[in-house]
Amino acid sequence: MAGSNFIDYVKFCSRSGAGGNGSVHFRREKHVPKGGPDGGDGGRGGHVILRGNSQLWTLLHLKYKKHVIAERGKNGEGGRRKGSDGQDIVLEVPIGTVARESESGEVRCEITEDGQEFILTPGGRGGLGNDHFKTATNQAPHYAQPGEDGVEEWIILELKLLADVGLVGFPNAGKSTLLASLSAAKPEIADYAFTTLVPNLGVVDYRGDQSFVMADIPGIIEGAAEGKGLGLRFLRHIERNSILLFLVPADAAHLGEQYRILVSELEQYNPELLDKRRILAISKADLLDNELMKALEAEVPKGVPHLFISSVTGFQLPELKDLIWKSLQ
Template sequence: MTSNFIDYVKINLKSGNGGRGFTHFRREKFVDKGGPDGGDGGRGGHIILRGNKQYWTLIHLKYQKHIKADHGESGGKSRSTGKQGKDVILEVPLGTVARNAETGEKLAEIIDDGQEVIVLPGGMGGLGNYHFKTSTNQAPDYSQPGIPGQEIWAILELKLLADVGLVGFPNAGKSTLLSVISAAKPEIGDYPFTTLVPNLGVVPYRDFQSFVMADIPGIIEGAAEGKGLGLRFLRHIERNSNLLFMVDGSKLSPAEEYETLLGELEKYNPELLDKNRLLAVTKSDLLDEDLKKEIAATLPKGIPHVFISSKTMEGINELKDLIWRSLNDYLE
């Protein structure tokens, strides 16, 4: 099945050339050769990124490999400035980062609706001969050419904007959780890597409030080195303010599973460890109270945890309360 979620595109961008300055002399009745009045060339068109909250994927740019802005027009007589080249505005989802594909330099980061950033400016128009008149040169017969536009290959990457990112191994129950606490309908199955693309769900909370949760492709050991779907997954959790680690309570050691996940995040970007962390032990319907106590004793201190079951809804309201307090900095 072909996915409509595209979070990475590489495109060629070319801004417009500046128009040429004009060489012209004023012509009037009874004046054989008036002063210079050549106008300036118009600016070349910019390439601009604009944030649009209605977009959630870069698929509309996937097949536009070459994007080119218009050139500025030449100046005219009577000091008239040439028409500017038309800008190209690329609408992108919030969370889009643009980089120079060759140097890796960040060109723009779009996080607000309506935010506009010029990623590739058009060339300036050349000056007309009017500007070159001096006391010793009353009739300059030259003007400037316009400055050429720029051309680069750019990479656009989407990093999801969500309040909570779900972190867990494949088949940890992340998609199931999202499906029972929000209106999102991710694909669910009993096999690793069911989730091949991120899913966002709005989770309703008390008093008509809500928060956004992102179910992201599962992490495996070696994700930081690019194994599996690792790097695609890790890019998206960089923006989540809170990370909810989900470990399988039916496995031998949920605590070890958590440490492995934490290690992968640290290798990829140590700053991820500065985010608020919460821990959910899944499939708790398979555990009795004594086993829950044994597991709880092994879990890391200082990380709030809750036992949940998306099948029986055990602990789901408690989990939502925990997330809400974390989002609002009420955790003790």
């Protein structure tokens, strides 16, 4: 997933089509000089519809689409002929897309399945023709109903990646290296902070034909929930993960304190994230001997499942996959 091509936020003006007007028409045939009203109904205005597409991973194709305008419904005609409906506009979006109103922030829908459709901005109803308004006392109504106006609104689409496991850690903690070791993903890896600028997904094979999806989220720093660093922009991708895999390097100054800061940032962003299952992986264990591992064990928060691992040597990576799979089940 190329960094420049990963777009997880777009804002656009969505305008549905107006309904067609009902027709004022009277039946006129040979030998029938005063036929009754037979005006047809107007057609419905076009909807703006979201549709889930499992083949999409980004909102890039909608980045430059600032106005989405559906077609107006056609007017009704004589002979009770209904006007045709306006053509709908269907926007294909990745699974995990959330649509919300720009002004209020209210969530309209969440697309969580392939092929799922949601009418984002409904088209106006078509007006009724004069055929509907005849009565015993008014057998020749000279009026029909106008079509309803379309709706114009500003919509925000946000993509929240769907993954089983979300990697959480400070910049340069080794998250990308771990993802590359466990899966076929090829994230950018370098020895400096914020190498990862966009989320990366990898499918991890597990014992035969089983697998789970892991997401590498750009590093979180202290204050991310207030907008510092890159964390705030990507924290929403963690919301859909079933398990949070915290990664703290063995050479960190205070292992327990780093874990506490990470948990605190998630809590400030969304307290519900603390309800998710957590696993702590202490990376770069190839730098440790048995004595140092025992010393670091004392700093590990109580009650948190944890493992010492090395993405470089593969130390305890099979055990980590076992622990993740057991938690997922």
